[in-house]
Amino acid sequence: MSVSYVDFKTVDPNDYDALIVGSGFAGSVVARELAERGQKRVLILEKRPHIGGNMYDEYDEAGILVHRYGPHIFHTNDEGVYRYLERFTEWSDYSHHVLADWYGTYMPVPFNKNSMEIAFGKERAAELIDKLIETFGDERKVTINELRAQEDPDLSEIADFVYRNVFLYYTQKQWGLTPEEVDPSVTARVPVFISRDNRYFQDAYQGMPREGYTKLFENMLEHPLIDVCLHVEAESVFDLEFEDDTEDASLQAILLKGQEFEGPIVYTGPLDELFLARFGRLPYRSLDFVYETYDTEHKLPCGTVNYTVTEDYTRITEFKYLTEQVSPKTTIMKEYSRAYDDPDRQIPYYAIINAENEAHYERYRSLIDDLDNFYPLGRLAEYRYYNMDRIVRLALDLADTILAPDEGTNEA
Ligand SMILES: Cc1cc2nc3c(=O)[nH]c(=O)nc-3n(C[C@H](O)[C@H](O)[C@H](O)COP(=O)(O)OP(=O)(O)OC[C@H]3O[C@@H](n4cnc5c(N)ncnc54)[C@H](O)[C@@H]3O)c2cc1C
Numbered sequence: 274m275s276v277s278y279v280d281f282k283t284v285d286p287n288d289y290d291a292l293i294v295g296s297g298f299a300g301s302v303v304a305r306e307l308a309e310r311g312q313k314r315v316l317i318l319e320k321r322p323h324i325g326g327n328m329y330d331e332y333d334e335a336g337i338l339v340h341r342y343g344p345h346i347f348h349t350n351d352e353g354v355y356r357y358l359e360r361f362t363e364w365s366d367y368s369h370h371v372l373a374d375w376y377g378t379y380m381p382v383p384f385n386k387n388s389m390e391i392a393f394g395k396e397r398a399a400e401l402i403d404k405l406i407e408t409f410g411d412e413r414k415v416t417i418n419e420l421r422a423q424e425d426p427d428l429s430e431i432a433d434f435v436y437r438n439v440f441l442y443y444t445q446k447q448w449g450l451t452p453e454e455v456d457p458s459v460t461a462r463v464p465v466f467i468s469r470d471n472r473y474f475q476d477a478y479q480g481m482p483r484e485g486y487t488k489l490f491e492n493m494l495e496h497p498l499i500d501v502c503l504h505v506e507a508e509s510v511f512d513l514e515f516e517d518d519t520e521d522a523s524l525q526a527i528l529l530k531g532q533e534f535e536g537p538i539v540y541t542g543p544l545d546e547l548f549l550a551r552f553g554r555l556p557y558r559s560l561d562f563v564y565e566t567y568d569t570e571h572k573l574p575c576g577t578v579n580y581t582v583t584e585d586y587t588r589i590t591e592f593k594y595l596t597e598q599v600s601p602k603t604t605i606m607k608e609y610s611r612a613y614d615d616p617d618r619q620i621p622y623y624a625i626i627n628a629e630n631e632a633h634y635e636r637y638r639s640l641i642d643d644l645d646n647f648y649p650l651g652r653l654a655e656y657r658y659y660n661m662d663r664i665v666r667l668a669l670d671l672a673d674t675i676l677a678p679d680e681g682t683n684e685a
Pocket of ligand 1: 297300318319320324325326327328344345346505506541543547560622623652653659661662
């Protein structure tokens with residue numbers, strides 16, 4: 274069996290019990306659950322030419338497995354999610370390592386005891402590490418704001434170093450901000466890790482799908498009750514019926530091919546797109562990816578290098594570390610962060626979360642208050658940043674909610 278792809282022209286909405294917009298983790302997990310546990314006939318509408326959302330990976334011309342929408346590393350403390358996905362993939366036991374390029378010298382990120390020795394020299398680092406352990410205890414993560422709050426000159430020295438050399442320029446590039454515009458609440462979260470653990474994540478479960486994410490999604494969507502339509506933008510095939518003609522009138526029904534779709538509709542695209550941006554576009558940051566292939570086994574010392582004090586790009590990822598692929602060639606990817614100002618050509622990657630934008634989002638969200646069979650889910654529909662594990666959990670929960678009248682809850 275393989276994924277069942279159908280042409281939208283031939284689709285009869287009466288053949289389906291549930292409609293899902295988007296085939297990332299949000300859409301695909303709900304689709305699988307509704308089909309498998311609820312015996313629902315599910316139709317997925319996906320506007321891209323492939324399934325898998327931002328996790329999509331494929332082999333490039335050099336035969337290297339690359340991620341097309343940013344490097345995705347799986348990590349979680351939610352064992353249920355890890356085991357659930359294990360049904361669709363075998364995991365490798367890859368742990369991600371990130372180095373900061375500090376004027377040509379590499380330092381582990383998050384900034385830890387090993388980074389301190391590189392930054393301050395062994396002797397001075399030993400004094401600073403003793404001070405950190407004395408104040409906070411060993412094997413702890415403390416933020417640079419916590420360090421500053423101690424008013425100790427040694428701790429401030431560490432905080433200032435990390436702020437200037439690891440955080441500031443990287444954050445400015447990523448969000449297109451001046452130093453003054455960098456929100457203190459973001460600075461507050463930058464950690465110093467009192468440890469020699471060089472792994473980027475400390476979660477209990479970490480790994481990569483052995484055959485790649487696309488294969489994982491194919492396995493998830495291979496089900497006799499699931500059909501997928503690619504190249505279909507929901508807003509171009511949905512007819513929306515509103516309470517009245519005013520701008521803030523609430524949505525009453527969604528029609529597909531001229532008839533109201535009464536089953537559950539799980540929508541994982543951006544809400545502003547669904548309503549044709551009637552209140553203006555929701556702000557995002559976008560990314561440009563530049564790939565380079567080399568006739569060498571490895572180009573970088575680890576999976577990702579962050580450029581925290583130089584270069585226009587934020588980071589470079591070398592996929593072979595992530596995928597553990599063996600090849601005499603390698604492909605790296607440079608990430609450039611961009612303003613999101615051309616929705617026809619760009620992809621919305623990171624919601625820019627602040628009070629004004631959240632109010633903007635809430636205005637869209639209030640349009641769907643009256644529509645009981647409409648479920649917004651995922652990083653776009655909820656205008657939030659979610660890691661993959663979190664969105665899988667939320668998708669399992671939503672499937673429980675939708676299926677609740679029919680059966681019990683999921684055990685994952
Ligand atoms: C650069 C980057 C790197 C990341 N790295 C990690 C990582 O290392 N680890 C981690 O855990 N998380 C990572 N994430 C987060 C991860 O991408 C999200 O958790 C995940 O994509 C959420 O899945 P989703 O289904 O909500 O959204 P998506 O994966 O974006 O899927 C949404 C799908 O809906 C489709 N769609 C949208 N609008 C419409 C429409 N109108 N009609 C039809 N289809 C539509 C899209 O084409 C897409 O396929 C990263 C995110 C980014 C931006």
